[in-house]
Amino acid sequence: xxxxxxxxxxxxxxxxxxxxxxxxxxxxxxxxxxxxxxxxxxxxxxxxxxxxxxxxxxxxxxxxxxxxxxxxxxxxxxxxxxxxxxxxxxxxxxxxxxxxxxxxxxxxxxxxxxxxxxxxxxxxxxxxxxxxxxxxxxxxxxxxxxxxxxxxxxxxxxxxxxxxxxxxxxxxxxxxxxxxxxxxxxxxxxxxxxxxxxxxxxxxxxxxxxxxxxxxxxxxxxxxxxxxxxxxxxxxxxxxxxxxxxxx
Amino acid sequence: xxxxxxxxxxxxxxxxxxxxxxxxxxxxxxxxxxxxxxxxxxxxxxxxxxxxxxxxxxxxxxxxxxxxxxxxxxxxxxxxxxxxxxxxxxxxxxxxxxxxxxxxxxxxxxxxxxxxxxxxxxxxxxxxxxxxxxxxxxxxxxxxxxxxxxxxxxxxxxxxxxxxxxxxxxxxxxxxxxxxxxxxxxxxxxxxxxxxxxxxxxxxxxxxxxxxxxxxxxxxxxxxxxxxxxxxxxxxxxxxxxxxxxxx
DNA sequence: CGGACTGTTGATCGGTATCAATGCTCGTGG
DNA sequence: CCACGAGCATTGATACCGATCAACAGTCCG
Numbered sequence: 189x190x191x192x193x194x195x196x197x198x199x200x201x202x203x204x205x206x207x208x209x210x211x212x213x214x215x216x217x218x219x220x221x222x223x224x225x226x227x228x229x230x231x232x233x234x235x236x237x238x239x240x241x242x243x244x245x246x247x248x249x250x251x252x253x254x255x256x257x258x259x260x261x262x263x264x265x266x267x268x269x270x271x272x273x274x275x276x277x278x279x280x281x282x283x284x285x286x287x288x289x290x291x292x293x294x295x296x297x298x299x300x301x302x303x304x305x306x307x308x309x310x311x312x313x314x315x316x317x318x319x320x321x322x323x324x325x326x327x328x329x330x331x332x333x334x335x336x337x338x339x340x341x342x343x344x345x346x347x348x349x350x351x352x353x354x355x356x357x358x359x360x361x362x363x364x365x366x367x368x369x370x371x372x373x374x375x376x377x378x379x380x381x382x383x384x385x386x387x388x389x390x391x392x393x394x395x396x397x398x399x400x401x402x403x404x405x406x407x408x409x410x411x412x413x414x415x416x417x418x419x420x421x422x423x424x425x426x427x428x429x430x431x432x433x434x435x436x
Numbered sequence: 437x438x439x440x441x442x443x444x445x446x447x448x449x450x451x452x453x454x455x456x457x458x459x460x461x462x463x464x465x466x467x468x469x470x471x472x473x474x475x476x477x478x479x480x481x482x483x484x485x486x487x488x489x490x491x492x493x494x495x496x497x498x499x500x501x502x503x504x505x506x507x508x509x510x511x512x513x514x515x516x517x518x519x520x521x522x523x524x525x526x527x528x529x530x531x532x533x534x535x536x537x538x539x540x541x542x543x544x545x546x547x548x549x550x551x552x553x554x555x556x557x558x559x560x561x562x563x564x565x566x567x568x569x570x571x572x573x574x575x576x577x578x579x580x581x582x583x584x585x586x587x588x589x590x591x592x593x594x595x596x597x598x599x600x601x602x603x604x605x606x607x608x609x610x611x612x613x614x615x616x617x618x619x620x621x622x623x624x625x626x627x628x629x630x631x632x633x634x635x636x637x638x639x640x641x642x643x644x645x646x647x648x649x650x651x652x653x654x655x656x657x658x659x660x661x662x663x664x665x666x667x668x669x670x671x672x673x674x675x676x677x678x679x680x681x682x683x684x
Numbered sequence: 685c686g687g688a689c690t691g692t693t694g695a696t697c698g699g700t701a702t703c704a705a706t707g708c709t710c711g712t713g714g
Numbered sequence: 715c716c717a718c719g720a721g722c723a724t725t726g727a728t729a730c731c732g733a734t735c736a737a738c739a740g741t742c743c744g
Contacts, residue, residue, distance in 0.1 A: 259586045261672045267589040269582050284568075284575040287677060290582055312568045316560040319567055320532075323560075326574040327532040333581040334517050334538055338507045340588035341515040341633030345732070376690065385589030390732050392691060424509045429535060593700070624722065638700055640723055 197251060197301070199225055202435075204251065204274055209362040210435040217318050221436060224307055229300045233374070237292040237300065238279050245305045248278040249436055253298030254374050258382070259290040268383035270332055271295070271356060271375075274363045275435050277325050283308045284326075296374045303436075321434035328433070340385050343423070348384045349394050350423035353404060357413055358427060373411040445499060445549070447473055450683075452499065452522055457610040458683040465566050469684060472555055477548045481622070485540040485548065486527050493553045496526040497684055501546030502622050506630070507538040516631035518580055519543070519604060519623075522611045523683050525573050531556045532574075544622045551684075569682035576681070588633050591671070593642050596632045598671035601652060605661055606675060621659040 197203070199222040204210060213221075229248065231237060237255060238244060255272040269290060272278060282288040283305045312319040335355070339348045360371040381391040398404045403419050405412040413419060420426075445451070447470040452458060461469075477496065479485060485503060486492060503520040517538060520526060530536040531553045560567040583603070587596045608619040629639040646652045651667050653660040661667060668674075 257582075259582055261586065261590055263672070265590040267586045269585050281575050281579060284572050285579065289579055309564075309568070312560075312564040312571075316557075316564065316567065319564065319571070320557070320560045323567070323571045323574060324532050326571060326578060327529045330574060330578050330581060331529060331533065331537055333578060333585060334505075334507055337517050337581060337584060337588065338509065338515045340585065341630070342509055342513040378690075382589070387733060388691080389693090389734080392693085393732090396692085424511070626722075635701060636723080637702080637725090640725085641700095644724085 196228060197299075198222070199301075202251075204363070204435060207362075207364055209430075209432060210275065211432040213435075214317060217315055220311075220315050220318065224303050224311070225301050226304050227302045229302050231294045231298050231300070233294055233296050233298075235294050237294055237298070238282065238288060240288055240291045243282065243286075243288070244279070246279060247283045247303045247305045247308065248300040249303070250274050250276050250278060251299040251301050254295035254372075255292055255298055256295055256375075256379065256383075257290050257292050266382050267385070268379055270329070270336065271359070271383075273359050273365065275433070276329075277322070277436065279305070280322065280326055280329075295379070296372075318436060321436055324434050325436070336383075345384065345386050345390060345394050346397060347423050348386075349380070349391070349398065350403070350419045351425050352380065352383060353398075353411065353413065354416070354419055354423060354425045354427075357411070362430070368412075369414070369416065370410055370412040373406060373409055444476060445547075446470070447549075450499075452611070452683060455610075455612055457678075457680060458523065459680040461683075462565060465563055468559075468563050468566065472551050472559070473549050474552055475550045477550050479542045479546050479548070481542055481544050481546075483542050485542055485546070486530065486536060488536055488539045491530065491534075491536070492527070494527060495531045495551045495553050495556065496548040497551070498522050498524050498526060499547040499549050502543035503540055503546055504543055504623075504627065504631075505538050505540050514630050515633070516627055518577070518584065519607070519631075521607050521613065523681070524577075525570065525684065527553070528570065528574055528577075543627070544620075566684060569684055572682050573684070584631075593632065593634050593638060594645060595671050596634075597628070597639070597642050597646065598651070598667045599673050600628065600631060601646075601659065601661065602664070602667055602671055602673045602675075605659070610678070616660075617662070617664065618658055618660040621654060621657055 199218060205213070228251070237248065240259075250272055252274055255278065257269040257272060258266055259269055260266040272292065278292050278300065279288070311322065339351050343351060357366055357369070357371055360366040365371050377391045377395065378388045381388040384391065386394070395406065399406065401418070403413075403415045403422075405414055447466060453461070476499070485496065488507075498520055500522055503526065505517040505520060506514055507517055508514040520540065526540050526548065527536070559570065587599050591599060605614055605617070605619055608614040613619050625639045625643065626636045629636040632639065634642070643654065647654065649666070651661075651663045651670075653662055
């Protein structure tokens with residue numbers, strides 16, 4: 189459940205903006221974003237941010253924390269479509285298509301910047317660089333989904349897991365959530381299972397296999413990549429382009 | 437291999453534009469699109485339109501025909517990410533991210549409208565309504581991929597096939613490629629297998645099962661949905677919103 | 685302390701893969 | 715016009731990856 193609505197982080201002093209991973213902003217755009225932002229939303233781990241069918245009037249950027257997008261079949265089978273990290277937009281599909289076909293849930297306590305959805309058109313009309321950034325992010329999400337589809341369609345369970353670990357590590361690293369090949373792993377094996385399309389039981393066995401081969405080390409919410417080379421070989425993973433990305 | 441470069445269809449007289457499925461255009465936008473379009477590309481069935489790694493300077497809209505997006509692992513395993521039909525943009529990821537991580541191949545003889553990629557920024561700067569349309573299409577593609585991910589992750593082979601048939605039928609219908617619950621099926625069972633993440637052998641058996649239950653009829657490149665209700669029940673499929681969509 | 689959730693392990697089952705042979709269709713060239 | 719070959723589809727036999735079922739262990743928290 190949504191919580192307090194405070195406004196603590198000024199866009200001009202945004203801690204995310206300082207990170208290497210993100211592109212610097214023109215003043216004009218930054219000033220607009222500062223106005224575009226109407227508040228901050230802090231939610232607890234486990235709470236729903238955007239619900240399928242529920243047309244909240246907001247668009248968000250994750251400022252801090254992990255979330256995940258998911259989608260279910262009527263009988264309850266649930267799939268984790270992707271994870272979301274700081275800098276990722278939440279609710280863009282809703283803002284553009286006026287329809288949401290998935291749910292977004294916080295994995296950790298999460299802070300989000302809140303934008304008014306009805307100003308998206310203003311963005312396109314008056315701030316083309318920002319609009320371009322939004323489209324950039326939509327395209328990048330599409331690219332990640334392409335990767336996950338390839339994974340689910342063609343890779344074995346072990347390969348999928350290796351791929352997902354590398355994928356998550358690299359994304360966490362890009363926003364400063366990793367160091368020394370290690371990152372906070374706020375997800376459960378059940379989350380992984382739902383992302384990989386396998387059962388939790390088999391996930392457990394598969395994780396164990398990677399650990400026994402000394403490829404990873406996962407203890408107490410910290411996951412370490414021990415042998416990146418071998419993991420990459422198993423997964424046929426290639427590190428993504430690390431050119432700087434936009435931030436809204 | 438790309439073929440002749442002709443220019444036969446004027447945007448103002450675009451046959452696609454007349455279809456119910458698409459939103460009407462403002463004159464200003466239409467005039468620009470007409471200028472934006474630099475030609476037409478006709479390719480034969482089986483030829484590559486956009487190749488991974490290969491930075492062609494073009495962005496396309498499919499004017500006529502079927503294509504498919506796909507992506508492979510180094511060892512050759514290939515996955516069909518999605519199919520593309522008239523009105524669909526090809527190469528948007530390339531235009532926006534400046535990088536393509538998949539290939540697009542023509543399934544039938546296909547005609548494409550060719551746009552200059554380097555004018556995409558002009559679109560955002562001067563034609564916000566068009567830019568919005570592009571983003572709309574990117575978001576819709578993302579939505580479809582979400583659906584396919586749910587399918588691959590959670591549905592059985594039979595359910596996936598039922599889902600894909602309905603999905604393809606409805607998309608074909610929207611652009612006038614279906615009538616009487618029947619549409620041209622230019623794909624092979626191997627294509628389906630690659631989209632569903634199962635083997636061609638198992639695809640054959642699964643298709644057979646749907647036919648024996650009199651749910652579909654697939655003969656000589658024509659696929660008919662015989663019992664939509666039961667298919668929808670098997671697939672847990674819901675027809676997509678049919679509000680009119682943009683066209684570029 | 686108790687309960688809820690998460691993860692582990694073992695036994696068994698089943699859906700889909702794999703291997704292999706055959707059939708079908710269609711375009712091509714003799 | 716027929717023979718042929720290349721893809722594609724079908725069918726059967728068998729193998730295996732991951733699902734399911736079940737019991738139990740660990741951890742956290744009220």
